[in-house]
Amino acid sequence: MTKKIIEMNAEQQMHYINLENVLAVSRGSTERMLKYLFQFQELIPERLNQLKKAKNQDNRTQIRQILHKMSPQLQFFGIQNIIIPIQRLEFEYETMPNQELEVLVTEIISKLEGALIEVTKTIQKYHV
Amino acid sequence: MSNIQLNSISAVIIDDDPFIQELLKDKLNQYFPEIQILGLGNNGREGILKIQQLKPNLVFLDVEMTDMTGFEMLSRLDAITFKTIFITSYKHYAIKAIRFNALDYLLKPFDLEELKNAILRFKKNQKSDNVPIALQNLKSKQASDQILILKTQQGELHIQLKDIISIEGERNYSYINMVNSKKELVSKTLSNLEELLEDKGFFRCHKSYLINKLHITENPNGSTLFLSNGMKIPISRRKKDTFNNWFNNELI
Numbered sequence: 239m240t241k242k243i244i245e246m247n248a249e250q251q252m253h254y255i256n257l258e259n260v261l262a263v264s265r266g267s268t269e270r271m272l273k274y275l276f277q278f279q280e281l282i283p284e285r286l287n288q289l290k291k292a293k294n295q296d297n298r299t300q301i302r303q304i305l306h307k308m309s310p311q312l313q314f315f316g317i318q319n320i321i322i323p324i325q326r327l328e329f330e331y332e333t334m335p336n337q338e339l340e341v342l343v344t345e346i347i348s349k350l351e352g353a354l355i356e357v358t359k360t361i362q363k364y365h366v
Numbered sequence: 367m368s369n370i371q372l373n374s375i376s377a378v379i380i381d382d383d384p385f386i387q388e389l390l391k392d393k394l395n396q397y398f399p400e401i402q403i404l405g406l407g408n409n410g411r412e413g414i415l416k417i418q419q420l421k422p423n424l425v426f427l428d429v430e431m432t433d434m435t436g437f438e439m440l441s442r443l444d445a446i447t448f449k450t451i452f453i454t455s456y457k458h459y460a461i462k463a464i465r466f467n468a469l470d471y472l473l474k475p476f477d478l479e480e481l482k483n484a485i486l487r488f489k490k491n492q493k494s495d496n497v498p499i500a501l502q503n504l505k506s507k508q509a510s511d512q513i514l515i516l517k518t519q520q521g522e523l524h525i526q527l528k529d530i531i532s533i534e535g536e537r538n539y540s541y542i543n544m545v546n547s548k549k550e551l552v553s554k555t556l557s558n559l560e561e562l563l564e565d566k567g568f569f570r571c572h573k574s575y576l577i578n579k580l581h582i583t584e585n586p587n588g589s590t591l592f593l594s595n596g597m598k599i600p601i602s603r604r605k606k607d608t609f610n611n612w613f614n615n616e617l618i
Contacts, residue, residue, distance in 0.1 A: 259475070263392055270392065277385055306430070309455050310474035311385045 254353040256316030257360070268364055275361050278315060279354065282308070286350050293343045301343060302331040317353050320346060375401045375488075378420055380413035380439070381428035381453060386474055390426060390453070393476055398485055410434035414442055422448050424488055426472075429454040429464075437463070441501050450497055451484050466562050467500035468515040468522065499524065509566035510580055516552045523550055527566055531595050533559055533576040543595060545581075569612050571601045585613060 257271075264271035285308050292300035305324045312320055323342045327334070334342075377394070379387050387406050394401050404420040407413035410433045417425060425448050427436040434442075436452055437460075452464055452471040464471045472484055496515050503512040510528040517523075525542065534541045535556025542550040552559075560570045567579045577591065577599060584592035588606055591599045601609050 263389065263396075265396065273388065274385075277388065281385060306455060307383060310383070314385075314389065314475040 252356050252360075254317055254349055255356050256318070258316055259314045272361065272365055274314075275357050275364075278311065278357050279361065281311065282350060282354055282357075286347065286354075289343065289347060289350075293340070293347075296336070298331045298339070301339075302328055305346070312350075312353075315353065315357075317349060320349050375424055376404050376420070376422045377401050377424040377426065378405050378407060378413070378416050378422040379403065379426045380407035380410070380416065380431075380436075381426070382409050382431045382433075383428070384408075386428070386453065389475055393478065393481060397478065397482065401485070410436075410439040410442075413439050417443065417448070424448060425450050426453050427451070429460040429471075435460070437501065437504055440497055441504075446495070446497050449488055449495060451488065462562065463500070463504070466512075466514060467496050467503060468517065469496055469500060496522075512566065514562070516554060518550065518552055523552065525550070527563070527568075527578070528580055530568075530578050531581040531593050532578060532597060532599065533568075535574050535576075543597065545594070547595070569609060571599060571605055571609055573602065575599050579613070582613070 260271055260274050264274070285304055289301065289304045291297075292304060305327055309321065309324050309328075312324070323346055327339065327342055327346075331339075375398075379390050381387055381390075387408075391403055391406070394403060401424070404422050405416045407416045409431050413425075413427070413431075416422075427439065427450050429436045429452050431439070436450075440446060440450065450469070452460075452469060453474055453476075454460055454464070454471055455474050461471070470484055470487060472480055499513050499515065506512045510526075512527050514525050514527060514530075515522055516525070525544070529545045531543045531545060533556060534543070538553065538555055540552050540554055540556050540559055542552060544550065556570070556574070556576055560568070560576055563576065564570070568576050569579065570576050571591065577593065581594040582591055583594050586592070588610065589601050589603070591601060593599060
């Protein structure tokens with residue numbers, strides 16, 4: 239399993255996602271693996287748009303809710319270094335200075351966009 | 367619980383995130399073939415309907431949904447005839463309420479070992495059903511009326527907060543001094559209990575003591591306290607100012 243993950247991550251030049259959990263729950267079924275990848279491709283852009291909108295409107299409650307909702311899926315896809323900024327935003331959303339909040343949300347958006355590209359590439363490779 | 371029942375566990379998953387629904391369904395199908403998933407609910411309203419129609423004996427319930435919380439959903443049911451395993455994200459504020467009421471929960475996106483343990487507890491019926499008490503606690507206007515549920519060697523201890531005078535820490539255990547002069551031993555550290563009780567009229571005035579404001583009878587010199595059972599408790603020097611602020615300001 240580990241070898242397969244390393245191979246997959248290297249083949250796809252993955253910097254943002256790690257498919258270890260996806261492969262573990264898929265247990266060798268490409269169909270099941272694709273189900274999770276398609277679901278990511280379907281759910282994340284909508285939430286990403288909501289997040290961008292909430293950021294532009296400085297709607298902190300909305301930012302917290304969107305991140306809270308996305309967080310388990312992002313953890314599952316092993317998105318590097320995203321969980322700590324999300325947790326900070328979840329717990330400090332009321333008090334965090336504007337500038338810091340903006341930096342963290344921008345960083346999260348950028349990582350999610352990178353992750354989406356990698357997920358799309360993986361789908362293209364395995365979806366026949 | 368009989369073996370016949372064990373062979374046919376019927377479950378419903380209620381969560382407004384399709385990813386979580388799929389993931390939990392796959393993990394349950396893969397590792398617990400004895401669990402039959404009768405249905406999925408996408409929010410609290412659907413959850414109520416699914417429970418009423420399908421009558422499961424186990425419900426996996428999201429703590430925070432778009433239309434209502436898991437607790438609100440449970441409070442809208444006429445009767446709770448099933449066991450609940452709450453599902454929540456890491457460090458969600460509701461975890462405190464879940465722990466206070468000794469309810470069962472799983473963190474998303476579900477560690478397999480934790481899932482196995484939760485199912486095992488369900489099968490062994492180890493977790494008693496504290497949901498009705500939890501709902502009552504959430505409705506209580508006064509924190510002192512709430513009931514704390516703690517594990518003991520004999521089983522579970524249900525204590526109304528107003529009946530606790532103080533708590534003494536003893537490494538991994540704590541002694542609860544009660545109004546009826548009883549002293550209950552529980553396998554929680556004083557820090558664990560402080561976390562559960564700090565916003566409910568309790569204060570850690572010393573490394574070994576947590577005290578209930580309701581039972582402070584005297585605070586003569588700012589460095590010692592007298593409690594309603596006659597106990598004399600020291601206040602740490604570094605806690606003096608915080609104690610004074612808390613004692614003079616906080617409403618219970």
